[in-house]
Amino acid sequence: MSTTSKTDEYQVQLEIFEGPMDLLLHLIRKNKVDIYDIPIALIMDQYLAYLDMMRSFNIDVAGEFLETAATLAYIKSRLLVPRIGADEDEQEEDPRMELVRPLLEYAKIREAAQTLADSLQLGRDVHVRNIPSEELWDLESGEEIAEVGLFELVSALHEVLKKAEPDELMQMSADTMRLKDRINQLMEILAGVSSVTFHELFAEQARKADIVLTFLAILELVRLQMIRAFQHQPSRIIRLYLAVEDGIAPGATE
C-alpha cells in the first residue's frame, strides 16, 4: 500500500462488483492499460484498496475476492523473482497469462451477455398473443381439470402401491435402473405423446422399487418444471404433460 493518504481519493459512491473478474476488468479499463501487459503492482494496489473499502463499509468480502488477491500477489512475486535454474533457452511463459486468459474469456462472456440483453426480448420488446392454455380444459367434455400438487400425487402413489406385488422375500439384486435413466425414459415417453396418465406409467411395473423410482422421477420432473400434472376432477385421473413443447435443448440434439 502506498503511504500517501488514500482516504482523499476514495469516492463516496461504491460500485458493487459481481466478483473478482468483474472488478479486475473494471480496473484494467479504468487505468487504460493493455490487458496483455497488465501492470500487476498497480492493479493489485487498487484491487486491495477496493477490498479495504468494502470492509470499511462493513460489506463481507467474499472468498473469491481473496483468492484472486492471492493470485495477484503470487504473480507479482513471480515477476520480481525470476525462477532459479530456469533454462535460458526455454522462454518462460509470462506469469501474468494465468490472469489474462480467464480475464479475456470473461470479457467475451460479458459481451455475449450484452448481446443477449440487447436482443428483442419477449415480454419486454416484443409480445405474443396470450392464449389460455388448452391443456387446462378437456375440450371434448368441457370438464374442469386442475393442476395437482404433491398431496394428490402421493395419494395416487398409494393406490398404485396397493396394487403392487407383496414384498418379495429379501430379493437381492443390483439396481437395474437409476433415477436418471427413469427420468430420461419418462421424458422420451412424453416426447412421443402429448400426455400420459399417471397410472399408465406404472402399468407394467410390479416391483415396489420400480414404482418408487418412477414416482421419484415424476416428482423430480415436476420440481424442475419439465412436466406438469393435471387432475380431471370427476374421475380423479391424473395426467402428465410436457411443460415445454419440444423440450429438448437445441445444443443437446445437434
Added chain:
Amino acid sequence: MSQVRAIIESLLFVSEVPLSLTKIKSVLSMYTHVEITEALQQLQQEYAGDKHGFSLAEVAQGYQFRSKPEYGEWIRTLKRITPARLSQAALETLAIIAYKQPILRAEIESIRGVDVGGVLRMLLEKKLIKILGRKNVPGRPIIYGTTQRFLEVFSLKDISSLPTMEEIGDLSDQSVTEIAAEENE
C-alpha cells in the same frame, strides 16, 4: 396458393408456441414443401409492412406472430407490465450456458469467478435453462443447457443464430480498450 397462405395464417393465429415447419407440413399434408415455404415467405413479407402492428417472426425453430418492437410501449401500457429485467449475473450465466453447453456448474463458476447456485435456480425456475443429465464422474455433477423457451425469450431462430464466440472475441478485444474510454468520461 392464396388458400394455403390463409390456412397457415389461421394456424399461426391460434398457436400458443412458435409453430415449426414440420408441424405446419403435418397439418397441410396435401400441399408441397415449396407451396408451404412460399406461403410463409409471403406472409412474412406482408406483415413486415407498415400497415401491421405485428410481424411473423422466426423464433425457436418455428414461426410466430409477434408484436413489433416499436409498439412495445403501448402494449406494456395496456397490459400494465413492467418487464422483468434479468440481472447482470443472470445474463452472464445464461451467456456461458448458451455458448458452452452442455456445461457443469463448476465450469460456469470458474469463468465467472463467483458462486452461481442461486442464479442457476432462478434460471431453472424461469425455464431458460434445464438439466440435461448428470456427468459420469465422481459426485455426478449436473449438466446444464438452454431451453426452447430461451430461444423464444431472446428471439433467436435457433441456438446457432447466436453470434459466434470468435465474432464476439473480436469485439471484446477492441472493447476492452474502447469501453475504457467511455467509462472514464
